[in-house]
Amino acid sequence: MKNNEINSVEIAKRAGVSRSTVSRVINNYPNVPPETREKVMKVIQQYNYFPNVSAQVLAGKITKTIGLFLIEKGEVASDVLTNTLVVSVIENASAAGYYVLTNIIRNTQDEEAVKGVKEIFYQRRINGGVFIGAANHEPLIEELIQDGFVVAVVDQELKEKSESNRIIVNFDNDLGMQQAVDYLVSLNHRKIGVINGDMLRQSGPSKYEGYLKAMKQHGLSIRPEWVLPGDFNEHSGYQAAKALMEQGGDKPTAIIAANDSVAFGAMKAFKEKGIQIPEDISVIGFDDHPISSMYHPALTTIKVDFKEMMSELTSALIRHIEQGIDECQAFRIGCSLVIRDSCRAIQPK
Amino acid sequence: MKNNEINSVEIAKRAGVSRSTVSRVINNYPNVPPETREKVMKVIQQYNYFPNVSAQVLAGKITKTIGLFLIEKGEVASDVLTNTLVVSVIENASAAGYYVLTNIIRNTQDEEAVKGVKEIFYQRRINGGVFIGAANHEPLIEELIQDGFVVAVVDQELKEKSESNRIIVNFDNDLGMQQAVDYLVSLNHRKIGVINGDMLRQSGPSKYEGYLKAMKQHGLSIRPEWVLPGDFNEHSGYQAAKALMEQGGDKPTAIIAANDSVAFGAMKAFKEKGIQIPEDISVIGFDDHPISSMYHPALTTIKVDFKEMMSELTSALIRHIEQGIDECQAFRIGCSLVIRDSCRAIQPK
DNA sequence: CTGAAAGCGCTTACAG
DNA sequence: CTGAAAGCGCTTACAG
Numbered sequence: 001m002k003n004n005e006i007n008s009v010e011i012a013k014r015a016g017v018s019r020s021t022v023s024r025v026i027n028n029y030p031n032v033p034p035e036t037r038e039k040v041m042k043v044i045q046q047y048n049y050f051p052n053v054s055a056q057v058l059a060g061k062i063t064k065t066i067g068l069f070l071i072e073k074g075e076v077a078s079d080v081l082t083n084t085l086v087v088s089v090i091e092n093a094s095a096a097g098y099y100v101l102t103n104i105i106r107n108t109q110d111e112e113a114v115k116g117v118k119e120i121f122y123q124r125r126i127n128g129g130v131f132i133g134a135a136n137h138e139p140l141i142e143e144l145i146q147d148g149f150v151v152a153v154v155d156q157e158l159k160e161k162s163e164s165n166r167i168i169v170n171f172d173n174d175l176g177m178q179q180a181v182d183y184l185v186s187l188n189h190r191k192i193g194v195i196n197g198d199m200l201r202q203s204g205p206s207k208y209e210g211y212l213k214a215m216k217q218h219g220l221s222i223r224p225e226w227v228l229p230g231d232f233n234e235h236s237g238y239q240a241a242k243a244l245m246e247q248g249g250d251k252p253t254a255i256i257a258a259n260d261s262v263a264f265g266a267m268k269a270f271k272e273k274g275i276q277i278p279e280d281i282s283v284i285g286f287d288d289h290p291i292s293s294m295y296h297p298a299l300t301t302i303k304v305d306f307k308e309m310m311s312e313l314t315s316a317l318i319r320h321i322e323q324g325i326d327e328c329q330a331f332r333i334g335c336s337l338v339i340r341d342s343c344r345a346i347q348p349k
Numbered sequence: 350m351k352n353n354e355i356n357s358v359e360i361a362k363r364a365g366v367s368r369s370t371v372s373r374v375i376n377n378y379p380n381v382p383p384e385t386r387e388k389v390m391k392v393i394q395q396y397n398y399f400p401n402v403s404a405q406v407l408a409g410k411i412t413k414t415i416g417l418f419l420i421e422k423g424e425v426a427s428d429v430l431t432n433t434l435v436v437s438v439i440e441n442a443s444a445a446g447y448y449v450l451t452n453i454i455r456n457t458q459d460e461e462a463v464k465g466v467k468e469i470f471y472q473r474r475i476n477g478g479v480f481i482g483a484a485n486h487e488p489l490i491e492e493l494i495q496d497g498f499v500v501a502v503v504d505q506e507l508k509e510k511s512e513s514n515r516i517i518v519n520f521d522n523d524l525g526m527q528q529a530v531d532y533l534v535s536l537n538h539r540k541i542g543v544i545n546g547d548m549l550r551q552s553g554p555s556k557y558e559g560y561l562k563a564m565k566q567h568g569l570s571i572r573p574e575w576v577l578p579g580d581f582n583e584h585s586g587y588q589a590a591k592a593l594m595e596q597g598g599d600k601p602t603a604i605i606a607a608n609d610s611v612a613f614g615a616m617k618a619f620k621e622k623g624i625q626i627p628e629d630i631s632v633i634g635f636d637d638h639p640i641s642s643m644y645h646p647a648l649t650t651i652k653v654d655f656k657e658m659m660s661e662l663t664s665a666l667i668r669h670i671e672q673g674i675d676e677c678q679a680f681r682i683g684c685s686l687v688i689r690d691s692c693r694a695i696q697p698k
Numbered sequence: 699c700t701g702a703a704a705g706c707g708c709t710t711a712c713a714g
Numbered sequence: 715c716t717g718a719a720a721g722c723g724c725t726t727a728c729a730g
């Protein structure tokens with residue numbers, strides 16, 4: 001009925017050895033002869049004994065737990081993509097024998113929330129942390145890094161010289177936007193607008209800059225009124241497209257959205273006004289969201305590998321925890337154009 | 350650079366008190382005068398000190414961590430609903446000051462996986478666990494309960510006499526199926542088929558029995574060939590609907606699906622064969638999945654409150670951990686009919 | 699009100 | 715190869 005309270009002393013007694021030896025067996029020390037090992041293992045299994053993890057950690061072992069911090073402004077983290085990221089981290093961690101302590105932070109301005117995060121690190125509940133959805137140079141993260149904790153962050157700018165306990169992974173947003181612009185240009189588009197993402201996150205400005213660069217490269221002019229603000233979510237895409245339609249004057253023939261959710265929102269707004277896609281306007285997204293292929297019209301987008309991203313990040317974190325890497329690890333994940341039905345070729349002029 | 354290594358001894362020294370007093374302050378003991386408390390608190394804050402959680406646990410405090418175990422046969426836990434459940438648990442737990450250690454179990458037949466789960470309990474990493482997606486009477490869970498661990502399970506049958514460390518929450522599937530049948534009957538349907546869920550889970554048979562009971566109550570006969578096997582996922586709904594169409598003879602005028610995912614699959618299969626919903630067949634789901642209202646046609650379904658479910662479950666678990674409830678806690682969450690566009694009235698005959 | 703001390707269950711140099 | 719012992723950082727009766 002009561003859960004087993006057996007400890008290493010009892011195991012030692014029953015196996016006729018000292019606690020030291022039990023510990024050596026558990027920790028796979030080389031200097032214990034097979035017979036002794038077996039004798040001890042038998043008792044361990046018989047009593048279903050697992051060492052108390054708190055005692056192990058207190059005695060100097062690592063926790064084998066990483067923290068996963070999801071920063072989602074106000075809203076619930078209930079989109080498919082976030083889910084994929086979370087599950088990826090858990091899968092990768094658990095394959096390496098690590099546990100994941102998951103936390104949701106609604107607002108990094110909330111002192112309580114920030115304190116909660118720090119607490120987890122300082123209390124030594126975890127050996128390192130993964131942050132998803134953080135603003136670029138988020139102060140909380142910078143502080144944690146200054147304090148020497150190992151932190152792996154999605155979507156952060158890499159500085160020239162960086163601490164060894166900082167791990168960063170980004171998508172190649174520059175390349176992605178280049179691919180998007182190239183494709184649209186190949187379809188004879190010259191009037192190309194953009195709906196930006198959250199400019200506080202690294203991917204926001206980085207995508208925008210990629211767009212600017214690619215446009216310039218093709219000798220195309222940027223029309224300020226075709227550069228719309230957004231926030232990586234559907235609602236902001238909807239708002240941006242509405243704003244675009246409401247303004248007078250010339251209209252772009254194609255729109256690049258900072259991500260697929262933004263594209264969905266924009267397409268919804270266009271449809272509501274009777275503007276057809278791709279007949280009246282071409283739309284291209286970024287991410288290749290699971291819904292994109294099922295959307296009507298199926299969304300042309302820049303595909304990106306989220307699972308690879310989280311796999312790199314998690315592995316790097318665990319590598320650092322176990323081996324103490326002494327330089328900043330930074331990764332850039334590639335991307336590729338997926339052509340579907342939301343863009344069409346127009347007459348060159 | 351290096352993270353702070355300060356401990357209670359240092360705090361005590363700097364505050365001019367003993368470690369005992371520091372501990373008393375941290376644990377809010379009543380017998381420490383305000384001045385002493387303040388003096389100590391000041392030093393604690395100044396040094397950004399958080400007690401080492403392993404030491405606390407080893408000394409007898411509870412971990413304030415619960416385990417979240419998602420059992421998802423083979424597939425990745427990437428559907429919106431699972432996500433809602435996970436996030437709900439995390440939110441509820443963290444509101445109570447608890448952390449959540451999330452785990453994904455692919456297969457409860459996998460010995461390694463089972464061992465991993467037990468380890469987490471025996472190691473004292475957590476004070477209790479929440480299981481989602483388990484088969485009814487899952488042996489792993491039974492074993493944990495026998496060993497005295499506090500376990501909260503979604504979708505399990507409640508036995509007459511149950512252990513105090515077992516916490517159960519179910520939807521009122523009986524009522525839900527009754528509502529579904531009643532509604533269809535009110536639309537003059539008499540030929541009502543059903544696509545079942547996973548019969549190894551409590552909700553599988555319980556929904557089916559609810560259907561049988563309601564049908565009988567209306568004096569309607571059950572046609573065995575209109576009772577299709579399923580598995581709570583879209584694919585199984587698709588298969589079931591296909592099988593139904595392929596069989597000769599009379600066809601039902603309405604189908605009740607074990608959940609909305611199953612309904613989506615079935616509707617997809619119907620559409621592919623040119624069978625229109627609700628013109629040719631009425632379909633009703635169960636859950637009110639986030640997609641249901643956006644589906645075409647919008648799905649009529651039995652709405653169920655997942656957040657309430659997880660909130661009850663998590664609160665009960667924490668209540669047990671902290672106060673040691675001495676009887677089994679079981680909850681049943683209600684449900685209600687949401688009428689949308691996938692069912693229509695037919696001519697009475 | 700407060701300190702000294704035992705104890706939580708492990709690991710790991712240190713001897714032998 | 716193996717045991718005795720110190721130490722990890724806390725909490726909590728026990729005295730006073």
